[in-house]
Amino acid sequence: MWHLLKSSSVFRCLCSKTYLCQNGSACPDVLHMNAFTMVKGKAVHTRVTLTGSYSGHRQLADVTFNLCSTYPRFEFHRLYSSSGVFSYESVSSSEKQTVNTLYQGLLNKERGSLARAITLVESTHHRKQEQAQVLLGRVLQHHKELQKASNEYIPSFRIGLSGPPGAGKSTFIEAFGKFLTGRGHKVAVLAVDPSSSQTGGSLLGDKTRMPELACDMNAYIRPSPARGSLGGVTRTTNEAIVLCEAAGYDIILVETVGVGQSEFVVSDMVDMFCLIIPPAGGDELQGIKKGIVEVADIVIVNKSDGDLVPAARRIQMEYVSAVKYMRYRSSVWKPQVLRISSLTREGIPELWSDMTKYKTSVQMAGEFTRKREKQHKIWMWNYVRDHIMDLFLKHPSVREVVSEVEEKVASGETTPGKGADILLHRFVKDL
Template sequence: MKRKEADPVELADRIRKGERTALARGITLVESSRADHQAQAQALLAELLPDTGKAIRVGLSGAPGVGKSTFTEAFGTFLTARGHKVAVLAIDPSSARSGGSILGDKTRMEQLARDPNAFIRPSPAGRTLGGVARRTREAMLLVEAAGFDVVLIETVGVGQSETSVADMVDMFVLLLSPGGGDELQGIKRGIMELADLIVVNKADGDLIPAAKRAAMEYRGALHLMRPKNPYWTPDVKLASALKGEGLEEVWAAVEAHKAALEAGGEIERVRALQARAWMWTEIREGLFAALKANEEAAHLIPLLEAEVESGLTTPTTAARRLLRLVLGPESA
């Protein structure tokens, strides 16, 4: 039996009312690569756009093993207990070989998944740069329209995914282990520069002294870097997701960051710049998709690659030949 096509106006109304099934269906539409689904998704987003932008957007990242899912669940539960509605958009690693995704966050966050004031949506990262799902931004708009006032975006924490997440949130939180020392050496400066807050997780039991030393080292490293925003100086907090400790201090830092940026008019400016960058990302993605869909280009690409590799033509010349197929002879 063929499923009835979604009516964007009706679906938008149901999402505004907080219907979970409608929200899930809306996110499925924005994540779909089908042309008809994308048309419906964009119509849906146009309906809901005035209802978005009111949530606090927080990115959570960190290396595998730092306890991101445990922290996300503990932090989310802490927030719902204080009356917040929390949406978690968890970017799952996709298989490079099969394209499949683990999508296991709901099983790792069982307590939060059962919370009526929480919504967890795992999304496959696919092959998008940095491991960030291309449609995560649009899913974020949908959960905001559904009334969720805190959006947590948990990334896989590899490669350039941190940059991608930092470009779609108000505050970027970097989770680190109590290792300090050697671990500090392995952290790329660029990732540290993205952080609005560093949280040393697993600060409990025998690890408390190590966590305190690590916090001092991370704080010292932050002082050597130029803050990315003139209205906020990044800090380091200790937390134990396992014991639910330090979460209040982390949330206080999130609220202080929001207040500082709002006082300086930065929230609106940052989000405007993010929206512009999002537009150009869509343009690049669209051009690449059009190029791959062009039959003549599909035939020409391996020939041009061979010519470039053998030095018979320059990469620029080859690129222009391909672009002319999509944009027309006068384009390049």
């Protein structure tokens, strides 16, 4: 345990993360101090910066400090309260003003505030992440208050759209989105764009395929990079959905990157999952295979126009036969297979009719709320896995030996399993 001393105030580092003001005295918004930190039995000079408002017993401080060159750069950015969660008091006065401005903008249905709020939750900067969690907490609290006022309150209908590359997902969203806005709905489109495995960049060109919808004031399109996340969505897609709901959008369309059979993470964050396939989407055996077809509530055969109509009809019949062998996920809904044309808009009204039937059926059966509650738990554990990996990669004991272990594994001196055990041992011994 490290002790940082400043006059009569004692700041104690617990679990290498949390700093507590133990004498209950008020601390200034920004405090710089020099201290000697005990690391592995050696005194190391440390420059400490405390930021934020910390008055009262057991308030926390965001501490970033660098150890001298004897040890690797050691930074702790996350801000935890004594209960382990972010709180409104954990941000500075200027950050509170930013959060308040975004929160009020969302409630006033301002598109600019929604764009800035999504940028905030997508940021990897530690202070931005803290502000994002505070903002999300206030938004969720607002939803809770509305739910208490009306038991039937549901902020939006979340629809996931996935399929292989070239299935026509973006073109479908253009046609479907215009159909919905024409009926008085406000539509938010969260489009995930693949990131380059070489440069890490993304084109973010989904709007170019939706020129009409992009100009519709009742629609909002937000492309986001996948950043290497598996499953066709980003780490922050779930949080972006919550923000879109707060801004008054009642239909949320989540478009994934072009995916394969086993990538269906989006189904764990939406109310209805639709699989879009082209007319050449394989045979009946392809449909029977376990994977993405198994979790689809509706299979949409797109591009059913022109010379492709016969092929579209054939693949529709094959998938109708295939879904008979699937175990249904809902007790009140049997997966449907529909043909549509995004160019001629044929079949889109019928598709929306089936979607509303699905929503009504699962709501009356109580499955709608139970599904969302289950999804919340799934994403909690997804965040735990992501953050544990981040902590592992940033752990100083791991960083000391990771290059050496990688070289031994690459040269064949050590097996990959043994290398992983070495790194894990370094990580857990300091916990």
